[in-house]
Amino acid sequence: MKTTFFMRRLASSLVYPVGxxxxxxxxxxxxxxxxxxxxxxxxxxxxxxPRYSGGQVVETIRTDGVEWRVHRPxxxxxxxERGHGFIQIDALCETPPPSGAGIxxxxxxxxxxxxxxVLPAAASEAxxxxxxxxxxTGLESWADTGEGWIARVGLDRK
Amino acid sequence: MPxxxxxxxxxxxxxxxxxxxxTLPLGLILALLLSGGANVFSDPARRFAYASVWVLDVSLFxxxxxxxxxxxxxxxxxILFAAALSFTFIVHMSEMRGRMGFTNSxxxxxxxxxxxxxxxxxxxxxxxxxxxxxxxxxxxxxxNISSMLVIVGGGLLLLGRGFCSWGCFYGGWDDGFSRLRKxxxxxxxxxxxxxxxxxxxxxxxxxxAATLVPTYCDWxxxxxxxxxxxxxxxxxxxxxxxxxxxxFLGLVVVLPLxxxxxxxxAWFCPMGALCSxxxxxxxxxxxxxxxxxxxxxxxxxxxxxxxxxxESLKSGKAGINCTKCGKCADVCPRGAIGYHLRFSAVLKxxxxxxxxxxxxxxxxxxxxxxxxxxxxxxxxxxxxxxxGLSS
Amino acid sequence: MPVVNTYLLGLSVGGxxxxxxGPALLPILLCEDRRRWKLAAAFLTSRLFGxxxxxxxxxxxxxxxxxxxxxxxxxxxxxLVLLLLGASLVRHSLNVKKRVCGKADGPAPxxxxxFGRFRDDALLFACRAGFLTALGFCAPMLAFATEALTxxxxxxxxxxxAGFFLGTTTVLLPLFIGGFACKGSAVRQIGFLxxxxxxxxxxxxxxxxxxxxxxHACS
Numbered sequence: 109m110k111t112t113f114f115m116r117r118l119a120s121s122l123v124y125p126v127g128x129x130x131x132x133x134x135x136x137x138x139x140x141x142x143x144x145x146x147x148x149x150x151x152x153x154x155x156x157x158p159r160y161s162g163g164q165v166v167e168t169i170r171t172d173g174v175e176w177r178v179h180r181p182x183x184x185x186x187x188x189e190r191g192h193g194f195i196q197i198d199a200l201c202e203t204p205p206p207s208g209a210g211i212x213x214x215x216x217x218x219x220x221x222x223x224x225x226v227l228p229a230a231a232s233e234a235x236x237x238x239x240x241x242x243x244x245t246g247l248e249s250w251a252d253t254g255e256g257w258i259a260r261v262g263l264d265r266k
Numbered sequence: 267m268p269x270x271x272x273x274x275x276x277x278x279x280x281x282x283x284x285x286x287x288x289t290l291p292l293g294l295i296l297a298l299l300l301s302g303g304a305n306v307f308s309d310p311a312r313r314f315a316y317a318s319v320w321v322l323d324v325s326l327f328x329x330x331x332x333x334x335x336x337x338x339x340x341x342x343x344x345i346l347f348a349a350a351l352s353f354t355f356i357v358h359m360s361e362m363r364g365r366m367g368f369t370n371s372x373x374x375x376x377x378x379x380x381x382x383x384x385x386x387x388x389x390x391x392x393x394x395x396x397x398x399x400x401x402x403x404x405x406x407x408x409x410n411i412s413s414m415l416v417i418v419g420g421g422l423l424l425l426g427r428g429f430c431s432w433g434c435f436y437g438g439w440d441d442g443f444s445r446l447r448k449x450x451x452x453x454x455x456x457x458x459x460x461x462x463x464x465x466x467x468x469x470x471x472x473x474x475a476a477t478l479v480p481t482y483c484d485w486x487x488x489x490x491x492x493x494x495x496x497x498x499x500x501x502x503x504x505x506x507x508x509x510x511x512x513x514f515l516g517l518v519v520v521l522p523l524x525x526x527x528x529x530x531x532a533w534f535c536p537m538g539a540l541c542s543x544x545x546x547x548x549x550x551x552x553x554x555x556x557x558x559x560x561x562x563x564x565x566x567x568x569x570x571x572x573x574x575x576x577e578s579l580k581s582g583k584a585g586i587n588c589t590k591c592g593k594c595a596d597v598c599p600r601g602a603i604g605y606h607l608r609f610s611a612v613l614k615x616x617x618x619x620x621x622x623x624x625x626x627x628x629x630x631x632x633x634x635x636x637x638x639x640x641x642x643x644x645x646x647x648x649x650x651x652x653x654g655l656s657s
Numbered sequence: 658m659p660v661v662n663t664y665l666l667g668l669s670v671g672g673x674x675x676x677x678x679g680p681a682l683l684p685i686l687l688c689e690d691r692r693r694w695k696l697a698a699a700f701l702t703s704r705l706f707g708x709x710x711x712x713x714x715x716x717x718x719x720x721x722x723x724x725x726x727x728x729x730x731x732x733x734x735x736x737l738v739l740l741l742l743g744a745s746l747v748r749h750s751l752n753v754k755k756r757v758c759g760k761a762d763g764p765a766p767x768x769x770x771x772f773g774r775f776r777d778d779a780l781l782f783a784c785r786a787g788f789l790t791a792l793g794f795c796a797p798m799l800a801f802a803t804e805a806l807t808x809x810x811x812x813x814x815x816x817x818x819a820g821f822f823l824g825t826t827t828v829l830l831p832l833f834i835g836g837f838a839c840k841g842s843a844v845r846q847i848g849f850l851x852x853x854x855x856x857x858x859x860x861x862x863x864x865x866x867x868x869x870x871x872x873h874a875c876s
Contacts, residue, residue: 124607133424137424145410146412153393154398154411156404159478162374186475186476187395196374260374468683472675472680472683476675478672501869
């Protein structure tokens with residue numbers, strides 16, 4: 109696009125005030141971080157991928173002094189679901205947990221439990237997993253959080 | 267033929283009164299912003315920390331204007347920022363967790379602090395899966411994702427790749443090591459290495475999108491050596507530990523010492539490559555007055571990221587990977603290089619354009635580093651008075 | 658298994674293919690300004706050939722002694738292939754280095770000679786890389802191949818394999834499109850560095866797998 113002398117002069121005049129605006133914008137950026145980050149956090153893409161967050165909690169069960177939070181099975185991939193995923197179980201309790209405290213969730217909705225997860229006797233030990241279905245591949249990861257345990261049980265899709 | 271620049275230049279070099287007058291508005295801005303909204307006058311220690319950081323920042327800016335040199339004074343604050351961040355980060359992690367290493371518990375509870383380099387790995391998954399592949403917190407907590415994205419976004423829009431010399435809290439490490447020797451041992455590293463960051467960006471963006479794991483963070487980030495890393499519990503985590511320690515020693519310590527270049531930033535950082543893309547739309551850039559240029563090559567030798575070469579001297583423009591540190595302008599014997607505002611005449615009024623850039627860039631650096639530097643001063647004061655390292 | 662089903666299966670596991678095969682494809686697409694279509698076609702053809710070779714191998718093993726599953730469970734073949742692929746990538750990168758990083762507009766010193774098309778390093782490398790990436794022995798592919806070959810007729814099995822191949826290739830499409838769109842000396846140099854880094858990555862991965870397998874076997 110051919111620019112006229114007038115347009116070039118206009119542009120070269122305007123660029124200095126714009127430069128000043130940049131300075132003011134930077135000065136305004138930091139005090140507004142709280143507001144801007146709050147607005148950004150409301151955007152639909154600002155959520156942690158279920159492979160890291162564990163997915164939504166679908167069921168909360170209280171038994172034997174333990175509050176169990178069962179998350180939905182996570183098979184989420186980049187655009188499609190993947191063939192292998194996990195289900196996260198959170199157990200909130202005092203340590204040591206009640207002896208033999210466990211849960212047997214139904215992951216695939218067929219009315220039968222797919223595995224049994226039993227809390228360990230002491231902190232820093234892994235929960236015990238008893239698979240009851242061929243879809244369960246094993247204990248993928250676990251952690252003692254200080255307020256209980258988090259366990260992720262590997263699952264294959266049906 | 268470019269249109270004449272309508273605004274006269276403001277010369278500040280060797281003019282103390284003019285430099286002081288131009289420093290005062292910045293001093294006022296920093297006085298307001300360095301407090302971060304907190305009551306810094308509540309106790310003597312906070313007052314001292316605030317005042318000392320303010321005096322440091324204002325002095326450095328005054329010297330930039332008075333001496334007419336940019337890079338050496340920028341580097342003081344930049345390097346201090348990097349050191350202070352690592353120091354305060356490690357102390358903070360030690361207080362929070364009792365150790366530098368993070369464990370499965372931190373990952374599963376999404377308590378990992380977010381840093382700007384992760385941005386390169388989350389963009390494609392964010393666009394396709396509308397979620398962030400990082401075990402951090404969106405809002406609240408230490409170094410949460412939304413705050414960091416706002417700062418990075420603002421920095422990229424307003425400074426372009428200038429973020430790498432005026433914002434990044436890791437760059438001070440290799441910048442500092444690159445200044446320790448007087449002469450380079452490896453004087454002419456291959457020019458193609460300046461594209462290394464782009465190759466790394468391609469590979470990590472691809473692998474992160476495909477595996478849904480931030481692969482650069484997981485395996486190769488050298489700065490885990492000065493912040494936090496996955497606790498060594500098995501062969502995999504041991505391999506990761508050895509890799510990042512080797513990369514830190516190689517790319518951040520040894521190679522900058524040997525080449526006097528910022529080798530990690532220039533050759534390996536994917537965030538630097540991403541920032542380079544924003545240089546195309548940045549208001550400020552570095553230009554060379556081809557009529558005044560002697561083609562002596564001092565600027566090419568001095569450039570810490572290899573953004574200048576013979577082509578640049580002919581075309582009058584620095585490369586896309588220019589970080590706007592100002593070192594080339596400082597070393598040029600004819601004053602043929604300087605900061606430039608897009609659409610304005612090239613180096614017609616260099617001091618005005620430089621002053622405008624310095625105002626923007628230095629404000630960003632000073633405010634971004636202000637909180638960290640004050641925290642470090644408080645920690646050191648606490649240590650000195652026998653109160654341990656808690657701030 | 659209908660072709661459409663296996664195509665969708667290929668799409669769903671394509672993420673792994675993109676991560677594993679993409680780095681080998683990047684230097685092929687970026688280092689050359691000419692013959693990109695030819696090189697891409699060579700890569701894909703040899704990849705399909707590689708898939709077929711793996712499927713045939715598993716079929717034979719399965720028929721012979723039921724070793725297919727045991728073969729699929731071991732990572733040693735995958736480790737070996739990664740080492741070969743890594744070495745191949747590094748060698749290719751060093752071969753093209755002078756041409757890519759030297760004078761960009763000068764004639765290619767390794768240009769194909771009239772009588773020796775098979776001496777062309779870039780074309781040979783594209784074939785080698787395509788074949789080796791198919792021999793990656795990734796778990797989904799192995800499981801699919803075992804299933805397809807032990808249960809279906811050979812024709813159905815080949816059709817299923819073709820569907821799976823098309824699915825995983827679809828995931829690589831953005832790389833092809835991006836690679837064809839980018840040109841210039843900077844792009845060639847980035848391609849060269851991608852090759853070196855990806856080669857180092859595969860060598861590391863392969864070594865890691867071999868060491869872990871040997872360790873598990875010994876303990």
